[in-house]
Amino acid sequence: MANIKALILNGEMDEGIALSRISQTLREALKEKNYIVEEKMLKEIDIKPCMGCYTCWIKTPGKCIIDDFGQELVSEIINSQLIVYLTPVVYGGYSPELKKVLDRIIPLMLPFFEKIKGEVHHPKRYENYPKVLALGVTDKDNQEETVIFKELIGRNALNWYNTFDGSVINIRNDSLVTAIAEALEGRI
Amino acid sequence: MIKNRNVLLLIGSPKKSRSTSESMGDYLLGVLKDKVDWHIEKIHILTNIQENPDTITSAANRSDLIVLAFPIYVDTLPSHVVRTLLLLETRLDKSKERDLMVLINCGFPETFHNDNALKICRYFAEQNGLNWRGGIAVGAGGAIIGKKLPDLGSMASNLMKSISILADRLIKDEMSQDDSILRVQVVATKMYNMTGNIGWQKQAQKHGVQDKIYDKPDVKS
Numbered sequence: 001m002a003n004i005k006a007l008i009l010n011g012e013m014d015e016g017i018a019l020s021r022i023s024q025t026l027r028e029a030l031k032e033k034n035y036i037v038e039e040k041m042l043k044e045i046d047i048k049p050c051m052g053c054y055t056c057w058i059k060t061p062g063k064c065i066i067d068d069f070g071q072e073l074v075s076e077i078i079n080s081q082l083i084v085y086l087t088p089v090v091y092g093g094y095s096p097e098l099k100k101v102l103d104r105i106i107p108l109m110l111p112f113f114e115k116i117k118g119e120v121h122h123p124k125r126y127e128n129y130p131k132v133l134a135l136g137v138t139d140k141d142n143q144e145e146t147v148i149f150k151e152l153i154g155r156n157a158l159n160w161y162n163t164f165d166g167s168v169i170n171i172r173n174d175s176l177v178t179a180i181a182e183a184l185e186g187r188i
Numbered sequence: 189m190i191k192n193r194n195v196l197l198l199i200g201s202p203k204k205s206r207s208t209s210e211s212m213g214d215y216l217l218g219v220l221k222d223k224v225d226w227h228i229e230k231i232h233i234l235t236n237i238q239e240n241p242d243t244i245t246s247a248a249n250r251s252d253l254i255v256l257a258f259p260i261y262v263d264t265l266p267s268h269v270v271r272t273l274l275l276l277e278t279r280l281d282k283s284k285e286r287d288l289m290v291l292i293n294c295g296f297p298e299t300f301h302n303d304n305a306l307k308i309c310r311y312f313a314e315q316n317g318l319n320w321r322g323g324i325a326v327g328a329g330g331a332i333i334g335k336k337l338p339d340l341g342s343m344a345s346n347l348m349k350s351i352s353i354l355a356d357r358l359i360k361d362e363m364s365q366d367d368s369i370l371r372v373q374v375v376a377t378k379m380y381n382m383t384g385n386i387g388w389q390k391q392a393q394k395h396g397v398q399d400k401i402y403d404k405p406d407v408k409s
Contacts (some may be wrong), residue, residue, distance in 0.1 A: 014273075049234060049268050050261065051202045058391040062405040075406040090270060091312045093304070099267035106262070110402065111388040111407060113296070113381040120296045126404055148307045155263040155304055 002086045006188075007080040009132075011042055011087035011098025017137055017171065019024055019086055022156065025176045026135070029184055034173040035082065042097040045069050057111035062125060066077040070104040078108055082188055089168060092148025109159075117158070124161045132156070134166030141170070163187065176183040190361050195220065196251035197230040198244070200258025200269040204232060206334030209257035212291040212326070215348060216255060217338045219355040233258075234268050237275070244272060245279040253287040253358065254318070256309065259329060260294035264304045273312050280316065288313045289321040289354065293329030297380040299371040301327065306369060321358065323367030324350055328375040330384065347372045 008026065012019040023039060030037045055065045064071055076084055087098045090099040094102065108129070109122035117121075134156070136149045146168045157164035165187045169179040197217055200224075201207030216262065217228050229247050236243045248254055254276075258269045280286070290309045294301040302325035313320040326332075337351075339342040350370040357368075375383075392401045 015274075015278075027225060049266065051205075052207075052261075054257065054391075057401075059395045059397060061397055061400045061403045075408075078406045079408045091273060091308045091315070093264050093270060094310050096267040096271040096274065099262075099265070099270055103261045104268050108406075112385045113202055115377075115381070120298060120377060125402070126407065144311060148304065148311060151307070152264055152304050155301075158262060184366070 002081070004035050005080045006030050006037045006082040006084060007076055008037065008039040008054065008084045008086055009042060009098055009101055010039055011085065011095035013088060013090075013095050013097055014043060017088045017139055019088070019137060022135075022137055022169065022171065022176055022180070023086055025125065025180050029177075029180050030084075030188075031184040033184070033188065035188075038076075040073065042101060045073075047073070047104065051101060054111065056107035062107050064104055064107050066104075070101065074105055074107060075102055075128065077105065078126055083130045083132045085132065085134040085166070087134070087136055089138040089140075089145050089149050092145045093134075093152055093160070094134075101108075120157050126161075129160060129162040131188060132160060132166075133183065134164070135183055136166065136168040138168055138170055139172050141173070145148050156179050189225070189359055191224070193224075193226040193252045193358075194250050195226050195228045195253045195255065197228070197250075197255045197257065198272065199230065199232045199377055200234075200256060200266060200272070202234050202266065203269070203334065204235060207259070208293045208326075208332040209291065210335055211332050211337055212293065212324070212347070212351060213255060213257040216291065216351050216355055219352050220358070223355065224359055237268050237271055241275055247280045248276055248322050248341060249279075249284075251286060252284075253289065253321070255289045255323075257291035258305075259304055260292065260296075260301055261264045263301065265308060273309075277312070277316055280281065282317045286318050286361045287321045287358075288318040290323035291326075291351075292323065293326035293332070295328075295330045297328040299327040299373055299376040301385070319363065321363070322354075322370075323370055323373060324354060324370045326374070327373040328377075328380045331375045331380065336407045343374060347374060347391060368387060
């Protein structure tokens with residue numbers, strides 16, 4: 001297995017949990033599985049918020065008109081085989097640093113409404129989508145946050161056209177190497 | 189009945205005007221203005237969150253009630269709304285009692301697409317000592333397209349009734365219960381899908397890209 005690209009979207013924030021150790025462990029684990037790994041530290045990249053203008057659907061189909069790195073990142077995402085969302089768990093959701101990227105991925109879908117498995121979603125624009133692994137990181141023993149985070153993964157999975165899975169790693173309780181190995185096991 | 193409250197409406201849509209979030213927020217403020225003489229402030233989050241975050245935090249600290257109105261982006265809160273919650277967590281004066289209510293709308297017809305965002309907002313409230321006042325979860329929010337709700341006629345009648353119920357709860361100081369989220373689907377699913385899909389085609393046609401609407405510009409060979 002060669003040339004399989006994994007893109008880590010690192011949603012570390014200026015305040016709160018540092019993700020450098022966990023990201024290093026993750027990179028090493030992915031390389032062992034023959035992935036070519038690239039990582040984006042999103043807080044260092046200026047990506048403007050989605051403006052909700054739908055230009056990417058009705059004027060420039062498939063392309064966002066905001067001329068910043070967000071455009072390039074969306075292209076990188078659809079051309080990767082694996083995307084890893086690495087994020088502190090923020091009230092049970094993603095960090096704003098990660099979310100600013102996810103808000104910009106709607107050009108990857110078509111605008112139309114279609115019932116899929118009994119719910120309305122947007123149909124796929126592309127033939128193939130990368131697998132997604134969402135890893136939430138917390139230092140709290142708070143089950144409520146974890147439950148909300150896993151529910152979000154479940155909702156995102158319904159709007160994505162490939163495997164979309166993930167878990168929450170508690171850096172106070174879990175061994176990083178073991179936690180990463182468990183998170184990857186059977187998912188990539 | 190509560191007298192003399194300070195209400196802050198935070199608009200979480202990125203659109204500076206004519207957003208569904210603002211339409212719902214304005215209707216709530218209008219009902220409150222008609223029934224009680226509360227002091228009201230309205231702030232567009234995205235205009236302020238980066239350059240003038242103090243505008244948001246100062247108004248939030250003056251308020252007794254924060255009404256957060258926003259659209260669902262990719263199944264949950266938009267990034268700038270999450271950023272606002274983090275800002276409030278660090279800068280709110282938590283010695284003062286304060287309520288949080290949400291007005292959430294999603295572009296899919298079913299209201300359950302709002303559920304993750306509702307849970308996140310409720311959890312935020314619990315963690316930061318805010319009284320959770322529930323709110324409203326709207327499906328088919330795209331049908332409102334930023335119009336004033338009374339101008340939408342019967343399509344918005346259930347939504348206006350529900351917002352009025354929320355306003356009455358606030359005025360009578362009725363705390364919300366677990367089931368206090370009012371759910372309103374503005375347009376029936378089949379109708380919304382059909383008119384929405386025709387609408388996307390028409391808009392693409394208007395911009396001369398009807399033949400490109402299925403393009404795959406980012407495929408690398």
